[in-house]
Amino acid sequence: MASEKYKPEWTPKDAGSEFAGRVMPGVSGASEGGGGHTARRRPPRARRLSLDDYEEGVLRGDRVILARAITLVESNNPGHFNDAQELIQRILPHTGRAIRVGITGIPGAGKSTFIEALGCYLTEEEKKVAVLAVDPSSTISGGSILGDKTRMEKLARDPRAFIRPSPSGGTLGGVTRKSRETMLLCEAAGYDVILVETVGVGQSETTVRSMVDFFLLLVVTGAGDDLQGIKKGVIELSDAILVNKADGDNKRRALATKADYNQILHYLRPATEGWTPKAYTCSSLTGEGIEEMWRVIADFREQVTASGFFQRRRNGQTLEWVDSMADEYIHSRITQNPDISACRETIRKQVLQGDMTATRAAEALIDAMEKHLFSAGRRENAGEE
Numbered sequence: 001m002a003s004e005k006y007k008p009e010w011t012p013k014d015a016g017s018e019f020a021g022r023v024m025p026g027v028s029g030a031s032e033g034g035g036g037h038t039a040r041r042r043p044p045r046a047r048r049l050s051l052d053d054y055e056e057g058v059l060r061g062d063r064v065i066l067a068r069a070i071t072l073v074e075s076n077n078p079g080h081f082n083d084a085q086e087l088i089q090r091i092l093p094h095t096g097r098a099i100r101v102g103i104t105g106i107p108g109a110g111k112s113t114f115i116e117a118l119g120c121y122l123t124e125e126e127k128k129v130a131v132l133a134v135d136p137s138s139t140i141s142g143g144s145i146l147g148d149k150t151r152m153e154k155l156a157r158d159p160r161a162f163i164r165p166s167p168s169g170g171t172l173g174g175v176t177r178k179s180r181e182t183m184l185l186c187e188a189a190g191y192d193v194i195l196v197e198t199v200g201v202g203q204s205e206t207t208v209r210s211m212v213d214f215f216l217l218l219v220v221t222g223a224g225d226d227l228q229g230i231k232k233g234v235i236e237l238s239d240a241i242l243v244n245k246a247d248g249d250n251k252r253r254a255l256a257t258k259a260d261y262n263q264i265l266h267y268l269r270p271a272t273e274g275w276t277p278k279a280y281t282c283s284s285l286t287g288e289g290i291e292e293m294w295r296v297i298a299d300f301r302e303q304v305t306a307s308g309f310f311q312r313r314r315n316g317q318t319l320e321w322v323d324s325m326a327d328e329y330i331h332s333r334i335t336q337n338p339d340i341s342a343c344r345e346t347i348r349k350q351v352l353q354g355d356m357t358a359t360r361a362a363e364a365l366i367d368a369m370e371k372h373l374f375s376a377g378r379r380e381n382a383g384e385e
């Protein structure tokens with residue numbers, strides 16, 4: 001086979017047969033780089049699931065199907081949206097039985113370590129625990145939970161636990177909708193406790209507060225008397241403050257910090273009607289104080305359920321969610337409509353030039369929206385008939 005024809009093109013002009021190439025015919029059935037018996041097999045493609053499969057799998061508590069159902073809910077593909085909504089509708093009667101706990105705190109306060117400690121305590125008590133992360137600023141999915149999964153190593157291996165990273169933003173309702181619907185799926189799958197860790201900065205505290213029953217602020221002893229940049233507003237959202245890392249030399253200081261926070265809480269309006277928030281200490285490393293914290297959450301549930309506020313808050317949260325999605329939808333329809341945008345620009349200029357009052361401008365904008373949005377709506381409806 002060694003011949004001129006097979007010589008590589010960089011072969012020196014006067015070279016002999018040592019530069020000849022050989023071309024081997026392929027062997028059918030073998031894969032690249034090996035004989036038939038070592039052929040690499042592709043993992044089988046996941047079978048497409050029907051809505052019945054999803055529903056039945058989630059209700060059975062199948063973790064693989066639960067994960068796929070969450071992926072469906074998180075999809076930004078408009079084709080998946082209706083299926084996801086149909087699935088949520090079907091599982092809705094099986095939701096609402098879990099206690100939903102939000103956990104916030106500055107980066108490094110020990111949220112993930114605390115969740116690991118509390119989660120493991122609960123699974124030992126034979127409870128099923130789902131851990132979700134919510135990062136409203138996330139544009140790519142799966143960001144920090146990769147790091148968190150190593151911090152929640154024991155919990156991640158526990159068959160009674162389910163850990164899911166923050167979804168990314170995107171279509172209607174964004175991260176909030178996806179996280180809430182994920183929570184519903186986990187409840188339908190039989191999880192008794194949902195722990196939601198706030199990730200990132202900005203609006204995550206209020207977003208998480210609006211989807212949980214109990215909101216826990218994790219703090220650590222700071223250098224000096226400062227409040228570690230924790231906004232008063234976040235303290236006001238909290239049902240308890242937990243001074244973490246109360247271990248070793250730090251324990252004494254943690255107790256002092258707890259007393260400081262109790263003082264502050266004394267002057268603030270409680271976040272939950274009929275419940276007095278207090279400060280506690282714990283060590284997520286040694287486990288001291290973890291059980292006490294769970295007792296507090298269980299007492300909260302009992303007390304606030306008895307007063308009727310537990311369900312009232314949930315109802316309020318759901319209705320606010322509906323309104324905010326509708327607002328967001330209208331807003332995006334307006335900003336994406338080129339006719340309205342053009343009109344808006346003109347009106348804004350006129351206001352700044354003093355040619356139009358602010359109130360007249362608002363009226364003119366509303367007229368433009370009604371004209372363009374609602375006449376477009378009528379055209380769509382007419383087209384469907």
Ligand SMILES: Nc1nc2c(ncn2[C@@H]2O[C@H](COP(=O)(O)OP(=O)(O)OP(=O)(O)O)[C@@H](O)[C@H]2O)c(=O)[nH]1
Binds near residue numbers: 244284
């Ligand atoms: N001594 C001590 N260290 C702790 C405790 N809890 C957490 N840590 C340590 O504090 C560091 C930060 O903990 P994380 O659990 O990652 O904190 P986080 O609040 O989840 O941090 P972000 O997710 O980055 O916001 C880690 O090195 C933990 O080992 C504790 O109770 N005691």
Ligand SMILES: [Mg+2]
Binds near residue numbers: 113
């Ligand atoms: Mg964390």
